[in-house]
Structure formats: structure tokens, C-alpha cells
Amino acid sequence: xxxxxxxxxxxxxxxxxxxxxxxxxxxxxxxxxxxxxxxxxxxxxxxxxxxxxxxxxxxxxxxxxxxxxxxxxxxxxxxxxxxxxxxxxxxxxxxxxxxxxxxxxxxxxxxxxxxxxxxxxxxxxxxxxxxxxxxxxxxxxxxxxxxxxxxxxxxxxxxxxxxxxxxxxxxxxxxxxxxxxxxxxxxxxxxxxxxxxxxxxxxxxxxxxxxxxxxxxxxxxxxxxxxxxxxxxxxxxxxxxxxxxxxxxxxxxxxxxxxxxxxxxxxxx
Numbered sequence: 001x002x003x004x005x006x007x008x009x010x011x012x013x014x015x016x017x018x019x020x021x022x023x024x025x026x027x028x029x030x031x032x033x034x035x036x037x038x039x040x041x042x043x044x045x046x047x048x049x050x051x052x053x054x055x056x057x058x059x060x061x062x063x064x065x066x067x068x069x070x071x072x073x074x075x076x077x078x079x080x081x082x083x084x085x086x087x088x089x090x091x092x093x094x095x096x097x098x099x100x101x102x103x104x105x106x107x108x109x110x111x112x113x114x115x116x117x118x119x120x121x122x123x124x125x126x127x128x129x130x131x132x133x134x135x136x137x138x139x140x141x142x143x144x145x146x147x148x149x150x151x152x153x154x155x156x157x158x159x160x161x162x163x164x165x166x167x168x169x170x171x172x173x174x175x176x177x178x179x180x181x182x183x184x185x186x187x188x189x190x191x192x193x194x195x196x197x198x199x200x201x202x203x204x205x206x207x208x209x210x211x212x213x214x215x216x217x218x219x220x221x222x223x224x225x226x227x228x229x230x231x232x233x234x235x236x237x238x239x240x241x242x243x244x245x246x247x248x249x250x251x252x253x254x255x256x257x258x259x260x261x262x263x264x265x266x267x268x269x
Contacts, residue, residue: 015111022110026118030093031125045126046133048089049081056081060199069201069232075141079229080198080222082130083160087218088189090123090161094168095185098176102269112262113255116172120165127157138229149228149235156224159240163217163247169254173261176269197222203233214239217247 016023035041053074060066061073068076094116098105101115131153138145175181196218205213214220214236220243226232 016113016117019110019114023114023118023121026114027121030119030122034122042126042129045129049078049085049130050133052081052085053078056199066200067204069203069226069230071143071226071230071232072141075137075143075230076201076226076232077199078134078137079226080196082127082134083157083221083225084193084196084198084218085130086123086127087160087164087221088193089126090120090164091168091171091189092185093119093123094164095171095175096182097168098172098265098269099182105269106266112265113169113258116168116258117165120161120168123164124161127160134229143230145229146231149231152224152228156221156228159217159224159244159247160221162251163221166247166251166254169251169258173254173258176261176265192216192218195219201226201232202239211238211242214242215246217243217250219243 035044038044040047056077057074061068061077066073097115097119098112104110105112105115135145171181171185195216202210202213202219202223214223220236220239223232223236223239227234227236
């Protein structure tokens with residue numbers, strides 16, 4: 001039975017689970033379409049963060065002499081770029097996912113939440129591929145991750161996924177009504193990148209500003225990756241707590257706003 005939704009406060013989690021096969025096939029479709037008829041194929045997943053790492057290493061590492069907590073700057077930067085590139089790509093894909101599935105939305109009933117969720121899940125494949133290259137780069141620089149910190153990597157990856165999904169839900173719902181979003185999104189992503197400690201360490205900030213800075217969820221993710229893989233300083237406990245809380249709040253808010261707006265998707269899109 002197809003019935004009306006109960007408002008913006010109810011989340012269709014059970015419906016999403018019932019349509020889990022649809023989420024799987026949408027995810028698999030996005031993965032295949034992304035690299036279809038490309039000369040380099042999945043190599044693009046490695047090329048983007050690697051090229052950015054080279055640029056940052058020249059301008060920030062060599063010319064600006066930005067500190068890197070005693071870690072080779074290329075490795076320091078690449079460790080941050082791996083989760084960041086996942087976030088940026090998944091945010092872009094999720095934000096434009098509803099517009100890319102206009103015919104599906106207007107003709108077939110299914111939980112609309114499945115579309116941005118599958119877009120983020122498809123980007124997880126790129127994250128796993130680039131993470132393998134990160135381990136290789138760490139071994140090249142003779143930096144061996146410790147087991148006691150390495151086990152926390154999935155936690156930081158999960159925070160990145162939650163953040164990407166939460167922000168993606170906000171932007172995907174807004175993008176249906178306001179097409180300005182697709183033009184503003186690259187600018188927002190670029191500003192967010194420089195507001196995240198990718199080219200520089202967050203240790204440049206003293207407390208309490210460092211904790212305030214971690215209201216940016218990706219700041220906690222980046223510093224968590226560096227701590228877990230490169231042993232940079234003590235565990236980012238306060239940073240992690242603030243970033244995790246912010247990511248969860250963004251996800252809940254984005255899901256509720258998406259739920260509230262999805263009633264109008266078929267009419268407006």
C-alpha cells in the first residue's frame with residue numbers, strides 16, 4: 001500500500017531497507033557509468049588526489065614552507081586528500097543525483113532517499129581504492145601504521161560518509177527547487193577545502209579555537225586519518241567528539257529536510 005508521508009519528522013528508514021536491492025543496483029549503476037567509455041578508467045580515482053598532492057607539495061610544501069608535523073609533506077597532504085576527495089566527489093554526485101534521475105522520480109514510486117544514498121555509496125568504492133594507494137605511499141616513506149591506531153580508520157571513514165550524506169541530502173533537496181545550487185556547489189566545496197586542514201596542520205591553532213574549528217566535521221576526519229596512519233601527536237579526542245556530533249546533527253537535519261521536501265519533487269523537478 002502506498003500512503004502519504006507523515007511529515008518532516010518521520011524518516012523512511014524501513015522503506016529504505018525494503019528497497020535495499022534498488023539501492024544496490026543504483027549504486028552499481030553509478031559505479032559503472034562513472035568510468036564508462038573513459039580511457040583511464042578507475043585510474044581517475046588515483047589521479048585526482050595525486051595531482052592535487054603534487055600541486056600542494058610544490059606551492060605549500062616547498063615555496064610556502066608550511067609545517068607538516070614532522071611528516072614528509074607529500075604524505076602529510078595525501079593522507080588528508082584521500083578522505084577529502086571522497087567527500088567532495090560524493091557531495092557533488094549526491095547533490096545532483098535527483099536531477100539526474102528525473103524520469104525515474106516522476107514515473108515510479110520508491111523512497112527518494114535511495115537516490116542520494118546510492119550516490120554516496122558509489123563514491124565509497126573510490127575511497128577504498130585511493131586508501132590502498134595511501135598505504136603504498138606511507139610504506140614508500142617508511143611510515144608504518146600501528147595496529148592500535150589503524151583500527152580507528154573505519155570510524156573516521158564512517159564520519160566522512162555521514163557528513164557527505166548529510167550535506168548531500170540538504171543540497172539535493174535544495175537543488176530540485178533552486179537550480180542555483182549546482183552553480184554554487186563548486187564554490188562552496190572549494191571554500192570548504194581551504195577551511196579543512198589539508199594543506200596545513202590544525203596544530204597551528206591553539207585551544208579552544210582548535211575545538212571550535214572541529215565544528216567542521218571534515219577537520220576531525222582529516223586529523224583522525226593523520227593520527228591513525230602517521231602517528232601525528234596525541235589522539236584527537238575533543239576534535240573527534242565535536243566533529244562526530246556535528247556530522248550526526250547535519251545528517252539528521254538533512255534527512256528530515258529531505259523528507260519534508262520530497263512530496264514536491266515530482267511536481268517541481
